[in-house]
Amino acid sequence: MNLSSRLEETSKIHNTKPAYYFMGESSTYGELNGAVNKFASGLQDMGIQKGDHIALVLGNSPHFIIALYGAMRLGATIIPVNPIYTPDEIGYIVRNGDVKAIITLDILVPLMEKMHTALPEVEHYIICETGDERVKGVNPRTLSIYSKLKSFTQLVANGDVLFNGPELEEDDIAVILYTSGTTGKPKGAMLTHKNLYSNARDVGDYLKMNEEDRVVTTLPMFHVFCLTVVLNAPLISGATLLIVPKFSPKEIFDLANKYQPTVFAGVPTMYNFLYQFPDGNPNDLASLRLCISGGASLPVALLKNFEKKFNVIVSEGYGLSEASPVTCFNPLDRPRKPGSIGTNIMNVKNKIVDELGEEVPIGGVGELVVRGPNVMKGYYKMPEDSKASLKDGWLYTGDLARKDEDGYFYIVDRKKDMILVGGYNVYPREVEEVLYNHPSVIEVAVIGVPDPELGEVVKCFVVSNEKNLTEEGLMNYCKERLAKYKWPKVIEFLEELPKNTTGKILRRALKDQVLQS
Template sequence: MNLTQQLHETAKKMGNKPAYYFMDQSSTYAELDGAVTKFADGLSKLGVKKGDHVALVLGNSPHFVIGLHGALRLGATVIPINPIYTPDEIGYIVNNADVKAVVTLDLLVPLVEKMHKALPKVEHFIICETPQGQASELDSASLSVYPKMKSFTQLVASGDLGFQGPELEEDQTAVILYTSGTTGKPKGAMLTHKNLYSNAKDVSDYLHMSEDDRVITTLPMFHVFCLTVALNAPLMNGATILIDPKFSPKEIFRIAKKFEPTVFAGVPTMYNFLLQYQDGNPEDLQSLRLCISGGAAMPVALLQVFEKKFNVMVSEGYGLSEASPVTCFNPLDKPRKAGSIGQSILNVENKVVNELGEEVPVGEVGELIVRGPNVMMGYYKQPEETAATIHDGWLYTGDLARMDEEGYFYIVDRKKDLILVGGYNVYPREVEEVLYNHEDVVEVAVLGVPDPNLGEAVRSYVVSKNPKLTEDQLLIYCAEHLAKYKVPSSIEFLDELPKNTTGKILRRALKNQVIQTK
């Protein structure tokens, strides 16, 4: 069994049930499954075959759901990409992933027009029409000038409901998720059909999701947290997803009041915004049976205040792209432990080890490693990175953790220098590479600092050879080359950066300086 086959089976059993609501309009499982089949056939007619790579540069929308499952049904590999990435970031992933077709919004047509020559491997740009877009962007004249452009709507309309996709092997790559690497360039985690199906099923079973659930899907669909927990897991058992294009407290409360959701999944930042929203009425969330938090550690104080105000349990979990992503969740049938990421979910093993890979005693800190059917095949075209991350079937997460006597895990710190901004991963090296490219920058160090709203913020320390260079100039430069959440919140100029005897820049010394000045 795989995700798209499961969707088809669900549609046969409960075809008239709403699969999703979007902009207050519903679509049944039968309608969704039909659109998926027709899109798969449309892709096939364009020459996309089993094993080809299809990128989805989309936000939360039916286009993403149809594009994802349609490509999977054809046997293609899907590469989800954040649509707010800069042209440089999008271009790198599309080229590195050997993408044959790109599915994107009509709002990004000007970007496509600028980038299509820089993406020679891409044979088709499939444009999704949106209410905010301009219909004139996709008229016949435009399509004739840019023959690689195709209409998503027309592609689905021309598809055949009788299309029979190829047989899919469980160890075939289904999705490649790009995550920042130690080199500063994103690396693609190859997730198989088995990886994604097993994790969606195990999460769905673990959280007791059923056809009676209505799940608010406001986390970004291109992110693995949403992909499994708020999209594929609900669809696994016939639940209804309530698609929110962009998170805002006002819209969440409106959706909750209108559709009476039973499950909400978000990162701690979202919970903080919901808690601080002055017009938020606790009664509007009374239908929720469960709130799920992940992407970053949730402050215990925030968790407790949120639960008290809205009278709903928040279950924290843990995951990473390389594990499809979920490995731990606080169980629903046992006491929830504040500050813990919970216990191992079904069919997944977690343990804490020392530098030799030996399991450490209960309560001791070590590196968290994971094994199970959800662990990735490896990194795309990066065998050395794969070998450094997976040993004897165990995925080394790079996170420091401890386990208590009841098998609950706690993340203590991050072994790597990862910065979590509102649940999004930011690696210092990636930001440093951009700043180093500025002609006036001599040295730079980037680290994460506490932020009351986002959990962490990016701070940069720069040594410049131009005394007239300003913080604003560098911030504008960063904004041109980095996604918004990766742009530093502040830049401090120093005469020199702290280093050890070998000349290595000491981030820890800078972090200690931040702590001392608080």
């Protein structure tokens, strides 16, 4: 079984039931499955074959779902990409991922036009029409990529609704998720059909998702948290997705009044915004049976305040891209422990080990390792990194954790020096590499500092040889080269950076300095 075949089965059982609502429009499961077949057929007619790689540079929309499941039905491999990434960031993923076709929005066509000379392997740009006013003045015939442009709408319209794709093996790569690496270059976690289906199935079972559920889908679909927990798991359970293009507290409360959702999933920042929203009436969320939090640790005070105000359970969990992603959730059938990431989900085992790989005693701190059908095949074209992360059937997460006597896990410290900005992972080296390219920067160190809204933000310490270099100038330099959530919030100039005896810059000393100030 895989996600594509399961959707086909679900469409037969719930043929006329709404699969999703989006901006006032809806689609039944029968209509969705038909669109998936037609899109897969259109891809095949273009020359896309089983095993080819396709990038999705899209936000939350039916386009994403149809493209994802259509590509999987054909046996192609999907690479989701954040649409707010800069050309450099998108370009690296497309080149490293050997992408043959890009599916993107019409408003991003000018960006693709600028990038395409550096992406000679991309044969097709499939454009999703949004009706945005900003594209009305663009004449596609004047673009140098005109011959490579294809219409998403026309592909679906002209496709074969009875398309029968190739046989899919459970070990075939379905999705490659690029996650920032400690070297500053993103790594592509290869997730198989078995990985994705098993995790969606087990998460759905664990959270008791069913055809009566209406799930708010406001987390970004290109992110693995959304992909599994509030897209794939609901769809294979026969639930209805309530697709929100972009999170806003007002939008969520308006949606709740109209559709009475039963499940909401978000990162801690979203819960804080909903809790603080002045027009948020507790009765507006009365239909919710469950809220899910992930992406970062949810402050216990916020968790308790939110539950008290809205009279709903918030279940925290844990996951990472390399595990498709979920490994733990706070259980629904026994006491939940605030501050904990919960217990093992079905078919997945977590344990805490020391530096020798031996399990530590209850309460001891060590590295969290994971085993199960959800664990990735490896990193794309990175055998050494794969070998370092996958040992004897266990995925080494790099996160320090502990387990209590009841089997509940707790994250003790973050993965190395990773910064979590509103639930998004930012690695210091990635920002440092950009700043080191500035001609006036001699040395730089990047850390995360606490922020009341986003959890953490990026702070940079810079040593420069140019007295006239300003914080604003460096900020603008970063904004041209990094996605918005990676932008530094503060840049501080120093005469020198703290180092150890070997000359290594000591980020920990800078963090301690910030905490003491």
